[in-house]
Amino acid sequence: MKSGAIPAVAAALLLTACGPRPQLAEPAPSAPVAQAPAPATPSIFISAPGQRVRxxxxxxxxxxxxxxxxxxxxxxxxxxxxxxxxxxLEAQCGPHVSGRMIRVILSTQERPGGTTVSENRYIVDGSAVCPVTLTPEEVTQANAALAETRDQVLGIAARAPATSVAPATPRT
Incomplete structure (x- = not known):
């Protein structure tokens, strides 16, 4: 190579390095990742003071x-x-331990016009406490129990299960 060729090549490299860069295409926005919905917490509003509800x-x-x-x-x-x-429960909190307890915390919050009651469940193994995630069926059952509590607080008679009624006989 000629001695003048090295500076010319270096200058060409510098010019291309400092020159305009090709624009890269913006990455396509990624679709939001579907997340599982947060577990539902059984709760109910009761039109009564917290002390009566508790x-x-x-x-x-x-x-x-x-x-x-x-x-x-x-x-x-x-x-x-x-x-x-x-x-x-064992999948969530480990194998059964002798002396295992279930702890249900019914939180009450005074609101205008009444009290909101929320239910959370925990497994207690000695000093270890494990929160329990309820299945949709368990949430439904817990909400039904909270509705019974609401009815009792409000003095509403227990709802009797539907019974079959004999069809009326036509008058002759």
Whole structure:
């Protein structure tokens, strides 16, 4: 190579390095990643003061033989022994341990015109506490139990299950 060729090649490289760069196409926006919906928390609004709601919750629990571990202005904590665990619970919280308890926390929040009650469940193995994710069926059952509590707080008679009625006989 000639001695003048090296500076010319270097100059050409510098010019291309400093020259305009080709525009890269913008990446196509990615579709939002579908996420599983957050687990539903059973809850209900009851048109009554929180103190009355909590007293009915505690009375219902005691009538079923469930221990009221705490009853404060924030809510009611219920506990009972869990003699065995389902596969679903074991998948969430580990294998069954002797002395396992279920803890249900019914939080109460005073709102204008009444009280909102929310339910959360936990498995307690000694000092280990595991939150339980409810299935849609369990959420439905818990909401039905909260509706029964609401009816009791409001003094509404228990709704009897539908019974079949004999068809009316035509008058002759």
């Amino acid at each position: 007293s009915v919750i505690a009375a219902r629990a005691q009538a079923r033989g469930t221990t009221v571990a705490s009853n404060t202005s924030q809510g009611v904590v219920l506990e009972r022994a869990l003699p065995q665990s389902t596969e679903t």
